[in-house]
Amino acid sequence: MSEKTFGKYTKGTVARLLAGLSVAACLASSAVAQDAGTLRVLISQSPWLNAFVSLVDEYQAETGTKFQLDVPPFGGMVDKTRNSVRAETGSYDIININAQSLAEMYAGGFLKPLKEIDASFALPKGVVDFGGSAYWSAEKNSFDPNGELYGVPTNGNVLVLYYRSDLYEDAGLQVPKTWDDLIANAKALHNPPETYGFVARGTRESILFDFSPMLFSFGGSYFADPQQGDYSITLNNLQGLQALETFIKLNKEYGTGNPGALEQAELIQLLATGKAAQGTAVIAAVADLQDPNKSIVTDTIETALLPAGPEGKHASVAGQWMAGIPKNIPEANQQAAMKFLKWFLEKETQVAYVEAGGIPIRSDLADTALAGDPNYRFIKAFSENADVAQMNTPMKEGVRMKEVISLYLNRALIGEISAKEALNGAAQEAHDVLTAAGYKLTPPKML
Structure with missing residues (x-):
């Protein structure tokens, strides 16, 4: 796989990021920020970062899309997210949002409803929505599977x-x-x-x-x-x-x-x-x-x-992460972000994600190459717990x-x-x- 730009760092720097260094990738320049051929992603230093980066690398090789990742420590994610979505023009095309902050982002009207980007889009069968937390009802002020679709799960942490x-x-x-x-x-x-x-x-x-x-x-x-x-x-x-x-x-x-x-x-x-x-x-x-x-x-x-x-x-x-697409970015960037997220959800992509060390967001991987491999014996427990996972402060x-x-x-x-x-x-x-x-x-x- 080709080496990608990881902020000002390369893919090899991920290990040092995960070791706890308080560094983050530099953001793209204002010129690059308007280029829909470069996706700007906010994602925290976390155990699943390496796996996500491996998929980014693969997607770049397949499509030519470049990525600019900002990788702060977990504690810095909320402030970076809030600052970006409240700006006139956002710094990120995809923001990864922890379960605890989802309602704030949804209720605040900061994200683009995904069906307004792609009217035909729905979470594929087999993708876990973690207690309906991909959806939000403004009327009920709550997560609601019958509400507006705002999020795409990127890590199934339960x-x-x-x-x-x-x-x-x-x-x-x-x-x-x-x-x-x-x-x-x-x-x-x-x-x-x-x-x-x-x-x-x-x-x-x-x-x-x-x-x-x-x-x-x-x-x-x-x-x-x-x-x-x-x-x-x-x-x-x-x-x-x-x-x-x-x-x-x-x-x-x-x-x-x-x-x-x-x-x-x-x-x-x-x-x-x-x-x-x-x-x-x-x-x-x-x-x-x-x-x-x-x-x-x-x-x-x-x-x-x-x-x-x-x-x-x-x-x-439910301690999942959801990817959202902000309203305050150009339409071309929203379309590019949507294209990547749809690819990310595909079953084949999720198999590669697990093989790279990620936690899946699909519960239907038992019939894939992962089945029977002792290295992935945790998938059964993941699926069982994901099926009964609830949001605690929704x-x-x-x-x-x-x-x-x-x-x-x-x-x-x-x-x-x-x-x-x-x-x-x-x-x-x-x-x-x-x-x-x-x-x-x-x-x-x-x-």
Whole structure:
């Protein structure tokens, strides 16, 4: 494949970007910015970046289209996106948007409805829409499969269960079907400091994401009925309390001893070094865990559907990325961006994406060359969790909701306040924030 311009860097620089250097590619000049033969893409430093770049390389070789990528750290994505879509002329033809910021971009009217670019376009059958999050209803102020199509999924990041098959076999354990099963397995495998029975992220930055599947599977929810526009807070009910107490028990009794400080890089390291017997992490972590240069458990680390709650309900959380095409770019650029995204969704393209280390956005790859290859055995767990993935804060104030709720969840996890106090406090503050923003809500009932 030909070498491409990667900002002012070449493709070989991707490895250094992923190593955490705070650098980003230089943007195209104003002359290039108006050239529909060059696609300007905003994408974060992430585990799936290399795979995306490999497809960009292939598309360039096939079509002659040039690419200009801006690759900031994850924390810089929101500001770059906001600045570009609010400018008179945007800096990017394609912006990759994390799940947490999708509603803000959709509701703000910053993106071009995809059918206005190509009236015949629809997400192909087999492409996962991650809880309807490719669509937005202005009337309901919510994601809605019957709404306007704005997004094309570019990375299918969902939370899954990771476990050590060798430890399970030695202890005579089965893959857990329920959270109670998982607790029993964690108890059997917990032997600190040699082995921890269970790990999950608990920092204020990440706890909402890792807690959400447990909340949903217990029958709980953050809001009453988002798809109908009712954002009344429902977090602090008996289902929410049971879920949070279970989450705290798992992490405090069978974790590292400091669960409130555990972040993604350390969690993946615990799994990769064999220190963690099982845990929850995003499916994108599988690339590192199956890489013999980074992991000693490449052949024994397995993935599975997250356990069910008391009533048998399985749930995961949608942490996907969606590509959007801004309104404030020339029509020719919009057409070029649409052409690339349609190619990206093709089944054959997605097979190449997975082979390059990416996480697919299609659930129909079981009949492809990937089937039966042990290197891609994670696809089954990805598809199962993607099918039950939900958005946790599906409104334009989603980032603020995450900040409010996460603070209280973290405080409960570290033992600063009780689970009941955390849920009541989070519910009241979230209610106050949304009421001040103009939402008409039913006040939360305190536990």
